[in-house]
Amino acid sequence: MKIPFLSIMRREFFYMWKDRGLRFILLLGPILGLLLFYGIYSTQVVKNIPTAIIDLDHSSDSREVVNDLANIDYLKIAAYPDTYQELEKMVQSGQVAVGVVIPENYGRDLGSKKGARILAIIDGSNTIYATNANNAILGVSRTINARAGIKTLIAGGLTTAEATDAYQRINFEQEAWFNPTLNYAYFMVLAFALNVWQHCCMLASTMNFTGETKFPSWLQLKASGYPLNRLFLSKSITHVAVFITILIPIYVLAFGVFKFPLACNIAVLFLFSLVFILSIHSLGTFISTLALNAVDATRFGMIIAVPSFVISGYVWPIEAMPGVLQLLAWVLPQTWFFQGFNYLVFKNPGFNYMLPYFAVLAGVAVLFYLLTAMVISIKERC
Amino acid sequence: MTIKTALHIAYYELRHIWKNPILFLIVFLAPTVYGIFFGAVYCHAVLAEIPLGIVDLDHSGISRELTAAFSNDPYFKIVPDVSSYQELEEAMHTGKVRAGIVIPEQFEKKVQHNRQTEVLNVYDASNLIWGLNTRKNAMEVINKFNNQYTVEYLSGAGLNTQESLRIVNAVEANVVSWYNPTNSYPTYIVIGLMMMLLQQLGLMSSGLTVTREKENNTWLHFVSSGVAWPKIVLGKCLPYFLANFLNYTLVACVAFEIGGAKMEGNIGLFLTMGIVYDLVITFMGFVISLLAEQSLQVTRYLTLLSLPIFIMSGYTWPSTHIPGFINALASIFPSTWMMKAERIITVKGLGINYLGTNILVLLSMAGASLLIAFLYPHIERRLPV
Numbered sequence: 001m002k003i004p005f006l007s008i009m010r011r012e013f014f015y016m017w018k019d020r021g022l023r024f025i026l027l028l029g030p031i032l033g034l035l036l037f038y039g040i041y042s043t044q045v046v047k048n049i050p051t052a053i054i055d056l057d058h059s060s061d062s063r064e065v066v067n068d069l070a071n072i073d074y075l076k077i078a079a080y081p082d083t084y085q086e087l088e089k090m091v092q093s094g095q096v097a098v099g100v101v102i103p104e105n106y107g108r109d110l111g112s113k114k115g116a117r118i119l120a121i122i123d124g125s126n127t128i129y130a131t132n133a134n135n136a137i138l139g140v141s142r143t144i145n146a147r148a149g150i151k152t153l154i155a156g157g158l159t160t161a162e163a164t165d166a167y168q169r170i171n172f173e174q175e176a177w178f179n180p181t182l183n184y185a186y187f188m189v190l191a192f193a194l195n196v197w198q199h200c201c202m203l204a205s206t207m208n209f210t211g212e213t214k215f216p217s218w219l220q221l222k223a224s225g226y227p228l229n230r231l232f233l234s235k236s237i238t239h240v241a242v243f244i245t246i247l248i249p250i251y252v253l254a255f256g257v258f259k260f261p262l263a264c265n266i267a268v269l270f271l272f273s274l275v276f277i278l279s280i281h282s283l284g285t286f287i288s289t290l291a292l293n294a295v296d297a298t299r300f301g302m303i304i305a306v307p308s309f310v311i312s313g314y315v316w317p318i319e320a321m322p323g324v325l326q327l328l329a330w331v332l333p334q335t336w337f338f339q340g341f342n343y344l345v346f347k348n349p350g351f352n353y354m355l356p357y358f359a360v361l362a363g364v365a366v367l368f369y370l371l372t373a374m375v376i377s378i379k380e381r382c
Numbered sequence: 383m384t385i386k387t388a389l390h391i392a393y394y395e396l397r398h399i400w401k402n403p404i405l406f407l408i409v410f411l412a413p414t415v416y417g418i419f420f421g422a423v424y425c426h427a428v429l430a431e432i433p434l435g436i437v438d439l440d441h442s443g444i445s446r447e448l449t450a451a452f453s454n455d456p457y458f459k460i461v462p463d464v465s466s467y468q469e470l471e472e473a474m475h476t477g478k479v480r481a482g483i484v485i486p487e488q489f490e491k492k493v494q495h496n497r498q499t500e501v502l503n504v505y506d507a508s509n510l511i512w513g514l515n516t517r518k519n520a521m522e523v524i525n526k527f528n529n530q531y532t533v534e535y536l537s538g539a540g541l542n543t544q545e546s547l548r549i550v551n552a553v554e555a556n557v558v559s560w561y562n563p564t565n566s567y568p569t570y571i572v573i574g575l576m577m578m579l580l581q582q583l584g585l586m587s588s589g590l591t592v593t594r595e596k597e598n599n600t601w602l603h604f605v606s607s608g609v610a611w612p613k614i615v616l617g618k619c620l621p622y623f624l625a626n627f628l629n630y631t632l633v634a635c636v637a638f639e640i641g642g643a644k645m646e647g648n649i650g651l652f653l654t655m656g657i658v659y660d661l662v663i664t665f666m667g668f669v670i671s672l673l674a675e676q677s678l679q680v681t682r683y684l685t686l687l688s689l690p691i692f693i694m695s696g697y698t699w700p701s702t703h704i705p706g707f708i709n710a711l712a713s714i715f716p717s718t719w720m721m722k723a724e725r726i727i728t729v730k731g732l733g734i735n736y737l738g739t740n741i742l743v744l745l746s747m748a749g750a751s752l753l754i755a756f757l758y759p760h761i762e763r764r765l766p767v
Contacts, residue, residue: 021678021679025683033689036694037693039705040699040705048703092736097700110552115551115552115553115554117553117554117556118554118555119556119558120555120558122557122560124561125729126698127567127570128698129700130562131514131515135517135518137557138522138557141555144553145553149549152552156541162539165496166539167528170493170499170528170531171498171501172502172503172524173500174505174521175502175503176504176505176517177504177505177508178506179507179510182513192693199686295678296404298681298685305685306685307416309689310575311419311423314509316424317512321426322426343508346508347508348475
């Protein structure tokens with residue numbers, strides 16, 4: 001019996017559409033994920049960190065410090081508590097993330113031998129707050145210190161130019177490359193959405209074999225003598241076509257509407273995503289041939305897909321992981337994809353550099369499709 | 383008699399878990415195994431040895447001192463073979479270095495002649511963990527170096543070293559990071575990840591208890607057996623409650639011992655919160671199981687929702703920077719409240735008086751879930767067929 005290739009593909013598409021849950025997950029999962037993550041990171045950078053200041057000095061110098069702090073984008077003065085105990089409670093309860101204490105006699109100590117002190121307390125329990133606040137405080141303390149030093153030098157007889165020169169002789173310019181505004185949305189949103197996308201694709205792929213065998217038509221198909229490898233090839237083409245199609249609105253939204261940066265050509269990114277999804281599909285299909293039923297296949301797929309993003313080193317750098325875990329990370333196709341994705345989106349290091357990433361993902365796809373074909377052949381013979 | 387029937391059902395459920403290897407894996411092994419994985423990912427705690435390329439176009443004494451300032455800092459590791467701006471650019475593009483310092487020509491000459499000169503510090507912000515850590519650490523090295531040179535300048539202008547130091551440190555800003563002074567990532571993230579893990583795996587375990595019966599056509603036997611409905615609910619939930627609590631303690635051990643997470647608070651309070659969280663997860667999972675049509679549906683949605691629930695919880699990206707409607711959405715998930723409560727206990731070391739809202743919300747969630755579970759037969763009868 002001859003069954004045209006296209007008919008199988010049409011049939012597969014029909015089955016995917018008929019599965020209400022799968023249809024919902026594939027069509028809406030990644031898009032909803034993208035919109036949700038975009039919403040979460042809509043402020044893009046951590047500015048306006050709630051800050052409390054206690055000015056126990058009430059001098060013109062201390063007011064100058066308060067003004068300096070109020071003028072930093074990263075901090076937002078949310079409260080002026082009267083006592084240290086009040087400030088302590090505010091930090092403990094999370095009302096403010098930064099507390100600055102300007103002690104009594106700050107103005108008097110400024111020109112004295114003793115020198116003046118300022119205490120800055122940062123709530124370190126959330127590192128995103130802490131790192132940004134720390135950078136802001138370091139920057140402002142440098143300015144305050146330099147200004148005080150310059151004033152002292154002028155009072156000591158130096159000219160303004162000489163005094164300024166003492167502090168600004170070596171000017172260090174800090175420049176963030178690839179993401180100059182340190183925008184969290186650029187870094188996180190699309191990667192998270194693609195992680196949801198790869199989960200969805202893995203879910204659908206794990207149904208490739210188990211989904212087919214649950215239908216009564218499975219026996220008919222087997223009895224018809226239609227080569228099973230050909231059957232699964234046509235099913236797989238349909239899957240991959242669907243997976244890559246659902247990526248189009250995600251990339252259009254991300255790069256076209258949200259204006260996320262893209263260093264490489266969109267066609268290259270698309271090609272890279274295609275190679276990746278082939279590797280994910282091959283892995284999912286292979287799992288599908290080994291599992292007893294659809295639920296088990298889904299669970300197996302998720303055992304790999306769920307932790308893969310954390311281990312991929314996209315957020316916490318792979319170089320900072322223990323050696324064994326680094327090895328394990330590089331076994332997963334997700335690591336190659338998310339690392340390569342970061343390079344393509346932010347840096348575009350060129351064809352030669354990206355070649356291993358393409359090659360490994362393609363290799364994974366070939367390996368698992370071959371293994372799948374082997375398992376299917378064995379099952380066919382049995 | 384009442385307890386005995388519920389215990390019989392619990393025993394039957396436990397045997398079922400034992401006989402199904404995949405279910406056994408999810409209920410008893412997955413939380414600890416995942417916990418070990420996630421704990422190990424962050425076990426190095428802070429980013430040290432950031433690969434740094436130094437382009438020294440001056441090759442002078444001062445430029446070598448600046449190079450030494452960075453090479454002596456434990457946070458940086460100098461990568462050799464980066465000697466020009468082009469090489470630095472290429473190394474930054476390929477990830478060979480994550481930061482760079484460019485010391486211009488005539489650097490020393492300008493410094494000695496009291497003319498301004500500029501040193502460029504670039505850092506890779508394509509990964510913000512690298513970016514922000516590099517910026518902070520570089521700024522600290524730069525501040526130290528700058529101070530040293532200001533002191534030398536002032537000494538040259540006739541001031542003695544002590545006076546110079548006093549002027550340079552005119553305002554000493556003492557920056558203290560409370561709760562996590564080293565910005566350790568395990569302290570920051572591991573316990574939250576573990577709570578997320580426990581919620582999703584816990585919901586998936588008890589979330590399959592009824593769907594499995596429905597799929598095996600045995601659910602009808604249960605409901606028509608004449609056993610009081612509350613006994614069925616409690617009997618079905620008991621094994622998952624015990625397993626979840628066991629997992630909570632195991633995962634906590636993993637987080638604190640392997641993951642390097644901090645435990646500053648009261649252990650009794652920590653365990654009490656575990657019981658409350660366990661109640662919510664178990665009963666909520668049971669309700670999901672009652673409402674879901676098939677096991678596949680439960681498995682799919684719960685795994686897909688893990689990342690969005692974690693990110694919107696405000697545990698990593700602060701709630702103050704998340705729009706209100708997303709915060710409202712996040713508040714319907716127990717993990718949002720639990721993660722924040724765990725941070726208060728384990729990281730901040732604070733007591734029950736800071737946890738009132740969290741405990742109240744979690745207990746309400748557990749109560750509401752149990753109520754829905756108990757009233758489900760009545761609700762089901764009223765539902766349109």
